[in-house]
Amino acid sequence: MTTTMSTAEKQSADVSKSETTYQSTFIPRFDIWEGDEELTLFGDLPGVAVDDLDIRFENRELTLHGKVTPRFGGEYLYSEYGIGDFHRTFAIGEAIDGEKIYAEIHGGVLTVHLPKTEKLKPRKIEVKAN
Amino acid sequence: MLSTHWYPMQEMNRLRNEVDRLFGRYGNGTSRPAAVAAFPLLNMWEDDDVLCVEAELPGFNLDDLEIYVTGGNQLSVSGERKQLERQGGVWHRQERGFGKFQRTFELPWNVDCDKVSATFEHGILSIAMPKSAESKPRRIEVKAN
Numbered sequence: 636m637t638t639t640m641s642t643a644e645k646q647s648a649d650v651s652k653s654e655t656t657y658q659s660t661f662i663p664r665f666d667i668w669e670g671d672e673e674l675t676l677f678g679d680l681p682g683v684a685v686d687d688l689d690i691r692f693e694n695r696e697l698t699l700h701g702k703v704t705p706r707f708g709g710e711y712l713y714s715e716y717g718i719g720d721f722h723r724t725f726a727i728g729e730a731i732d733g734e735k736i737y738a739e740i741h742g743g744v745l746t747v748h749l750p751k752t753e754k755l756k757p758r759k760i761e762v763k764a765n
Numbered sequence: 766m767l768s769t770h771w772y773p774m775q776e777m778n779r780l781r782n783e784v785d786r787l788f789g790r791y792g793n794g795t796s797r798p799a800a801v802a803a804f805p806l807l808n809m810w811e812d813d814d815v816l817c818v819e820a821e822l823p824g825f826n827l828d829d830l831e832i833y834v835t836g837g838n839q840l841s842v843s844g845e846r847k848q849l850e851r852q853g854g855v856w857h858r859q860e861r862g863f864g865k866f867q868r869t870f871e872l873p874w875n876v877d878c879d880k881v882s883a884t885f886e887h888g889i890l891s892i893a894m895p896k897s898a899e900s901k902p903r904r905i906e907v908k909a910n
Contacts, residue, residue, distance in 0.1 A: 664860035664861045664862075665858060665860055665861070666849065666856065666858060666859045666860060666861045667856070667857040667858040667859075668849075668851050668854055668855070668856055668857070669854055669855045669857055670851070670852075670853060670854035671853070671854070675851075677849060677861065678861075679821075679823040679824065679861050679888075680823065680888075681821035681822065681823040681887060681888035681889050682821065682887050682888065682889045683887065684887070706819070706889070707808075707810055707817075707819075709810055709812075710810065711808055711809065711810050712809045712810050712811050712816075712873065713807065713808065713809040713873075714808045714809070715803070715806035715807050715808060716806040716807075716808060716821065718808075742823065742824060742825070742826075742887065742888050743821070743822070743823030743824060743887050743888015743889065744823050744824040744888065
């Protein structure tokens with residue numbers, strides 16, 4: 636399975652809107668696990684609300700877009716991490732049933748379930764004794 | 766542990782901290798590179814009464830986090846993130862990491878240890894530390910003769 640990352644300079648498509656758009660300030664980290672039934676992605680997305688997330692699956696690509704609303708509007712005394720947009724794309728193989736993908740977010744961790752298509756699940760072959 | 770390696774970034778940060786301490790500055794509003802391998806990264810701001818620190822700790826349980834304020838100006842955060850348990854299968858990629866961490870951080874002001882409060886929501890830890898009386902700005906009355 637291959638993964639492509641967007642460049643930090645890549646502007647989101649809705650720049651023309653009047654709202655403020657932030658540049659990609661961080662690349663969320665992901666774990667990817669594959670079981671018999673599904674492929675599961677776990678991503679660290681602290682402070683991200685459900686409404687700020689945009690997950691799309693098209694042309695075998697899973698794209699995650701998000702906007703983290705700054706939680707503080709003033710001047711920082713000390714600042715080690717940025718808050719803002721993020722974007723990440725994963726190339727997904729043929730084996731996934733796009734209709735059945737679902738996601739959840741708890742405690743700043745996003746979980747995306749990508750169930751495998753029926754024909755690719757391992758099947759136990761019965762051997763009959765004569 | 767003795768080491769003959771030279772870490773320019775660390776050296777730069779050290780120098781900068783020294784200079785800042787010398788001039789009583791604490792990187793006002795400027796973004797500083799984080800210390801090498803520091804975890805979690807912290808953002809800090811203040812108003813007249815309160816010093817606020819925020820850290821991103823996704824996937825941590827509140828029970829696995831410990832926060833201490835000692836001596837009025839030392840903040841220490843420690844905790845552990847457990848590895849995800851999965852039966853069988855294969856890990857294709859593991860970027861998130863797990864394990865224990867501890868970070869101790871010097872605060873620019875003395876704070877009132879008894880009144881420190883913290884919230885933990887969506888993987889964001891927010892610590893509010895009321896400044897101690899001597900750290901708060903005081904308005905000086907000028908009397909007209």
